[in-house]
Amino acid sequence: MRLTSFTDFGLRALMRMASDPHRAFSTAELADEFALSRNHLTKIMQRLAEGGFVTTRRGSGGGATLAPSPESISLGDVVRLLEAGQPLVECFATRENSCNITGRCRLKARLRSAEAAFLADLDRSTLADIALPISQMPQPATPVPA
Amino acid sequence: MRLTSFTDFGLRALMRMASDPHRAFSTAELADEFALSRNHLTKIMQRLAEGGFVTTRRGSGGGATLAPSPESISLGDVVRLLEAGQPLVECFATRENSCNITGRCRLKARLRSAEAAFLADLDRSTLADIALPISQMPQPATPVPA
DNA sequence: ACGTAATAAGTATTTACAATACCACTTATC
DNA sequence: GATAAGTGGTATTGTAAATACTTATTACGT
Numbered sequence: 296m297r298l299t300s301f302t303d304f305g306l307r308a309l310m311r312m313a314s315d316p317h318r319a320f321s322t323a324e325l326a327d328e329f330a331l332s333r334n335h336l337t338k339i340m341q342r343l344a345e346g347g348f349v350t351t352r353r354g355s356g357g358g359a360t361l362a363p364s365p366e367s368i369s370l371g372d373v374v375r376l377l378e379a380g381q382p383l384v385e386c387f388a389t390r391e392n393s394c395n396i397t398g399r400c401r402l403k404a405r406l407r408s409a410e411a412a413f414l415a416d417l418d419r420s421t422l423a424d425i426a427l428p429i430s431q432m433p434q435p436a437t438p439v440p441a
Numbered sequence: 442m443r444l445t446s447f448t449d450f451g452l453r454a455l456m457r458m459a460s461d462p463h464r465a466f467s468t469a470e471l472a473d474e475f476a477l478s479r480n481h482l483t484k485i486m487q488r489l490a491e492g493g494f495v496t497t498r499r500g501s502g503g504g505a506t507l508a509p510s511p512e513s514i515s516l517g518d519v520v521r522l523l524e525a526g527q528p529l530v531e532c533f534a535t536r537e538n539s540c541n542i543t544g545r546c547r548l549k550a551r552l553r554s555a556e557a558a559f560l561a562d563l564d565r566s567t568l569a570d571i572a573l574p575i576s577q578m579p580q581p582a583t584p585v586p587a
Numbered sequence: 588a589c590g591t592a593a594t595a596a597g598t599a600t601t602t603a604c605a606a607t608a609c610c611a612c613t614t615a616t617c
Numbered sequence: 618g619a620t621a622a623g624t625g626g627t628a629t630t631g632t633a634a635a636t637a638c639t640t641a642t643t644a645c646g647t
Contacts, residue, residue: 296524303530354616355620384449401571409562416558425547500642501594
């Protein structure tokens with residue numbers, strides 16, 4: 296049972312951004328914190344922007360900012376967005392799956408139920424509950440003045 | 442959010458075997474039903490055997506048989522076994538993970554809780570609840586007599 | 588009873604594929 | 618012109634699966 300790294304990093308980014316909801320965070324800054332390539336994180340941010348969780352702005356002073364308030368974003372909603380199109384098991388995916396007992400299978404319904412329970416549990420928390428205050432962040436490497 | 446194919450096929454195999462709990466199923470037979478290579482399924486069966494869910498016997502007339510009764514095997518237990526060592530997110534895996542906020546992170550606990558909710562929901566069902574009667578199986582290719 | 592053939596699990600190695608991540612480059616905004 | 622998001626392509630890694638081979642056990646013919 297595994298979430299994609301997209302979801303993992305997406306949650307971390309939002310957790311970080313929730314600590315200062317009106318500030319714009321550049322992908323460069325966050326990527327540096329996560330020790331991840333900036334372009335890779337950019338793609339994750341795009342998904343978050345598509346989902347309406349953040350707004351992005353180019354250019355100087357730009358970056359990504361939380362769109363709604365941290366209290367109004369449930370963890371379940373974030374996971375639903377980022378895990379969209381990620382089937383729990385193969386037969387959840389397409390109508391053209393290899394399972395030849397679709398329709399008679401009583402396992403599928405149980406798995407769906409469990410998945411729903413997972414998300415429902417996450418819905419009990421919002422970004423506000425997990426915001427990571429900046430004071431608790433590890434010290435960034437001090438930029439050496441030239 | 443995804444289960445490994447190991448878990449997927451393992452559940453399918455058990456579901457199938459639960460329909461006739463005392464019969465020995467050969468990996469060849471089940472692999473054929475699932476359109477999967479026999480050796481691959483063998484590895485899955487080995488894991489199920491290690492976990493005590495089935496017993497295997499070599500040689501003619503051998504195969505895998507459900508060890509306990511279907512009623513006493515909860516779906517949660519099967520998933521726990523087959524997904525063992527499969528971290529929900531990276532930071533669940535090793536102490537040497539890349540996340541530098543371990544300890545202060547409040548996300549982790551929420552994810553653990555959700556994972557537990559997932560398994561708890563599965564625990565509400567047993568193999569007996571999902572057994573697929575043989576009469577409902579698709580017709581196997583008729584063996585041509587020589 | 589014994590030896591042999593057939594059945595079936597177990598093991599090792601390799602291959603294919605998708606997820607992950609990086610790099611080079613482009614576009615927009617201050 | 619400097620900053621920062623966005624895009625396309627490519628390498629890498631890890632999972633999934635197949636192939637080829639080995640070992641164990643039963644059944645059956647003599």
